[in-house]
Amino acid sequence: MTSQLGVRLLDSEFLLRGTAGELAELSALTGRCDVGADAIDVDVTGDALDQTLALLNMTAVAQCRSFAVHAAAVLVGATAVALPAESGSGKSTMAAALVREGCQYLSDEALVLDWDTGDVRPYPKWFSLSPWSAEQVGLTPGHGAESFFTVEQLGGAPAGAARLGAVVMLDRRTGPPSLEALSRAEAARLLLMMSFNHYQQPRRAFALVTQVVAGCQAWRLGVDDPRAAARLLVERIGS
Amino acid sequence: MLRRNPDVLVQILDDEALLLLPTSDGVLHLNRTATAFWELLEEPQPLEDVARQLAKEFQVPADAVLADLRPLVENLVQHEAIRRT
Numbered sequence: 001m002t003s004q005l006g007v008r009l010l011d012s013e014f015l016l017r018g019t020a021g022e023l024a025e026l027s028a029l030t031g032r033c034d035v036g037a038d039a040i041d042v043d044v045t046g047d048a049l050d051q052t053l054a055l056l057n058m059t060a061v062a063q064c065r066s067f068a069v070h071a072a073a074v075l076v077g078a079t080a081v082a083l084p085a086e087s088g089s090g091k092s093t094m095a096a097a098l099v100r101e102g103c104q105y106l107s108d109e110a111l112v113l114d115w116d117t118g119d120v121r122p123y124p125k126w127f128s129l130s131p132w133s134a135e136q137v138g139l140t141p142g143h144g145a146e147s148f149f150t151v152e153q154l155g156g157a158p159a160g161a162a163r164l165g166a167v168v169m170l171d172r173r174t175g176p177p178s179l180e181a182l183s184r185a186e187a188a189r190l191l192l193m194m195s196f197n198h199y200q201q202p203r204r205a206f207a208l209v210t211q212v213v214a215g216c217q218a219w220r221l222g223v224d225d226p227r228a229a230a231r232l233l234v235e236r237i238g239s
Numbered sequence: 240m241l242r243r244n245p246d247v248l249v250q251i252l253d254d255e256a257l258l259l260l261p262t263s264d265g266v267l268h269l270n271r272t273a274t275a276f277w278e279l280l281e282e283p284q285p286l287e288d289v290a291r292q293l294a295k296e297f298q299v300p301a302d303a304v305l306a307d308l309r310p311l312v313e314n315l316v317q318h319e320a321i322r323r324t
Binding site: 089183184185186188189193198199202205206207210213214 | 248250251252253255256259264266268269298
């Protein structure tokens, strides 16, 4: 018997159809809500959980009506911190480690900035963590290549809209964590290069990013142990 | 003579320029020396004249500045941020 689940992610609504068991597993990660008649209809019957979640995330980011950057983001105290980086560079692990250090969660996937105000829109999607990453933040990984967790499972909470206050470039290296000043021009370049949709309105994106970054701190964070790096970042930015 | 491409969008953050390139929509980040070079091109002028001004500003030999500027100029020309006329 087919059941239905309404899900909203950023500017996209989905109506998922599948078995009760499949939808229960999904809703534990995505939440559920009422959706309109224009919701995207997706039959997930028989699909693997990771494939469905990847489809939902990719669609939500692609259809986002705000400026979106491939980045993790958290709230350190009152400061929204973005960690722009490519896939596989440790964004989700750092976001999870920062939540473990008491930061509120904005996203492990996309820094979303309102085109008009520059405010950060939360995209607090489920965490996708490799077994190594899950262990680093004290979670028990599942059997697959990735395990999925909610921010609540990490002992944290989602943040509301915020102003961006810092851009942090991740630098994987061995040894103790380090934090070095980064030029704001380099931070702005990084946000633009990591953007999902800068190409749609390049001049507007350029103006938005340079304006927002002009009011930000910018750092290069040397990361070996994610928890140690998270503690250092919270100490420096939260103080 | 070197001149800026007027279609390039520029923002200076902490004395470093960020250029939005008109053809590729790519972004170029200039360090402080390269930014000083860019700012001197507010008025079109020969490379040698720019080198002389930078040499005076940074108190280094003009020949050395000229040698350092050549690859920067090639890069900026290649990205159509500046033009030779």
